[in-house]
Amino acid sequence: MTSTGPSIDRAKREIVAVGRRLWQRGLVAGSEGNVSARVESGRIVTTPSGACKGFLEPEDLVVTDLDGRPLGEGRPSSELRMHVRIYALRRDVHGVVHAHPPTATGFAIAGEALDECVVPEVIATLGWVPLVPYGTPSTEELPERIGPYVPTHDALLLANHGAVTYAATLARAIDVMESLEQAARSLLIARLLGRVRRLSRNEVDRLMGLDAYGVSPGNPGCTITDPEPLGERPARGPAGEVHGPEDRALRERISAIVSEALEGTGA
Secondary structure, eight states: OOOOOOOHHHHHHHHHHHHHHHHHTTSOOTTOOEEEEEOTTSOEEEOBTTOOGGGOOGGGOEEEOTTSOBSSSSOBOTTHHHHHHHHHHOTTOOEEEEEOOHHHHHHHHHTOOBOBSOOHHHHHHTOOBOEEOOOOTTSTHHHHHHTTTGGGOSEEEETTTEEEEEESSHHHHHHHHHHHHHHHHHHHHHHHHTOOOOOOHHHHHHHHTOOOSSOOOSSOOOBOOOOOOTTSSOOBOTTOOBOOGGGHHHHHHHHHHHHHHHHHHTO
């Protein structure tokens, strides 16, 4: 049996807090992204179209029916269609967060899922994050594309678009979004350093046998490649090429560019 969800008033307060958190952490910019909650009355509370998520007030939010039709004033985001599809497929879900986390979105633009066995916390609490084929935003294409993935995953990368996470509560959904972006950053840094050390099948099986994280994802696990032990192979880049002294200058230049970019953002 699933819970009925929060009250409308509580959902409005939670959505405002999540919107500010997304904006403060750089997971959305401008009017990007959207947040919603399925509430106890069988309705949806959602962010309005065209509004910056960092400066919303409870009275700005829109209430709709379960098909996304407004029940009062305000115009919901056209991407509410994606949220409606998630709620229809997952009765346990009461919070959905769609954002454009920069690093995770970079993987989505590059056509890569986040499915490697590299970070224990991500493997155990988030699992494999697949890449959903591109669908035009604000149309029925995107809900149709995510449909096959929603029942078995709690986070999705949207090709050339961003990411969406969903959970029993909005608090959990925003936590998953932050974990997704953190994992993407860590993997990108490892690639820039020239080596990604993946966990072995034995290490992953042992991890999944523990009850250390308190969360059981709908899609536990990741892609296992049975890596060789550290020190037994040369460092490899994202495309599998072997790095040697001849490209040290290139890697140093890449490192300098990344450092300059981070300084420019105040990170």
